Amino acid sequence: MSPSGEPVPTGVVPPTFAAAPDAGVLPLDYATLDDRDVVALACKGRETAFRELLSRYERPVFSLVVRMVRDATLAEDLAQEAFIKAFHALGSYDPSYKFSSWLFKIANNLTIDHLRKKQLDTVSIHGSSSPGRGEEDSRPRIAVPDGGETPEDYTANRELGSQIENAIGRLRPEYRTAVLLRHVEGRSYEEVAEIMEVPLGTVKTYIHRGRNELKDLLAEVAA
């Protein structure tokens, strides 16, 4: 057509996946993909896939962890650990389970381990072996951001001061995880069982008793 004009750019003809390893010529709409597909792409080494997983789950995971440890700075560290651990273990993720359940399981295990360690450090003298009451005090231990960070970064900490958050903080960690997963994350009983690695009956017990205690605690405050 244009014998004398600009040369036909040979390199730009129909882009293929092979030619575009990462978010190249064919823009993939990650938002429309199922978790499992995003994970599969992450396994092929696409950074965008990792970022997509982060944007889907950073809030849910952080929400759970921060309500467990009641300290935003610590919660961010633990949530980060959880994501890094999960990403590096993607090869062992079994796609027949929900990705979110698997991720929550990792985050919950890290958090529970942390609470246990903390409890060991402050082991009570009369040696009552109650695996649970991680925090003895009911007041939220609000971490004061040290230098550099503005308090606005810590909306989470402000949030944790509310009555209901305080009451949640007084539940045993098992009850707390179960109630939070059920009501804040909207997980089914089966998923909670999978995440906490306990039988379904136990989950039901945790949730019912957790709610019972929580309701009593709130009534106590209101009275």
Add this chain to the structure above:
Amino acid sequence: MSSPDFHPDSERLEARAAGELAPHEARVLDAHLRVCARCRSEVEGWSLLLGELRELPDRPPAPDFAARVMARVDVERVRQGAERPPLLARLTERLGDPVFGVVRRLRPPRRLPAGIRTDGTTLQTGSPRHLTPTGIQDYLEGTLAARTRSRVDAHLATCTACSAEMGSWSGFFRQIEALPTLAPRNDFADRVMARVQVEAVASAVARQQRSPWERASQGLARVTDRLLPTSRRGWILAGGVTAAPTLGVVAVVAAVVLNPLVSFPDLFTFLRWRGVEAVGSLGRGVLAVVAENPVTFALFELFAGVAQASPLALGGAFALAVALVGTATLVVYRNLFAPSLTGETHAQPTS
């Protein structure tokens, strides 16, 4: 004198109060009770509670009943007893019906709706059994069976105390479900990605590609996982399911073997003779085998023998097998499948 370091758990103490321990176990426990005031007091609390519970259907507990019981029970200890459910919750369960129970009223309500007295004696309307917290929660989560649900609705229509309680529970549900999702700082993703080696993940995954054998064994493990019962009751009745056909087979074999007309040497000779016959007949070709199969013949005679063996014994064995399989199937269904249906139904808010 300080109290001992080791205390028996509440379950044992409860068993002691109920007189359910074996004599030697009771002796060991009593030795501890002699030196430990705390456990002694708990056993007394249990006896009191169990005694009152036996009376319940006939008369309501005395107004100060809850207070008297709770004074005996080391609440903090029960509360802290890691895996141990709270005392009252366990008793509620023990009463059998998790939805309607008598015990709930024993717990002094913390905030009473107007018009209701603390001792709960104003509740002349409706049935004497009220909704349990478990029942109320299941109702609100929509996990009750339709029939139970309508029973609950009927009760709520007549019982002011329970409908007030229901109202406060549903307010509570709204309150927890309104909890916001909390966000980490904006650079959270960047900080994670700074520590993830994308290439390393990809090559690790490539190395880890599982062999078909590994995948198959994982699949198998998953299937086993799903098939295994999730509760003790489930286990016991799954055992029943396995045992029932076994018992049936045992009964049939026993009926044949114990038949006075059959003796072991006879049976052996008979089978050997038939066996020899069968081997000989193989030579006569396929047509002959199909036409008058001696093995079929032998089996036929064997079953004819069974038919003659005491019909009473056979009928009994059959009835037993049917009963066991029926019960076991029902309970396994309730433990394995019914609970898994209940978790899904509740639509969730948030985000």
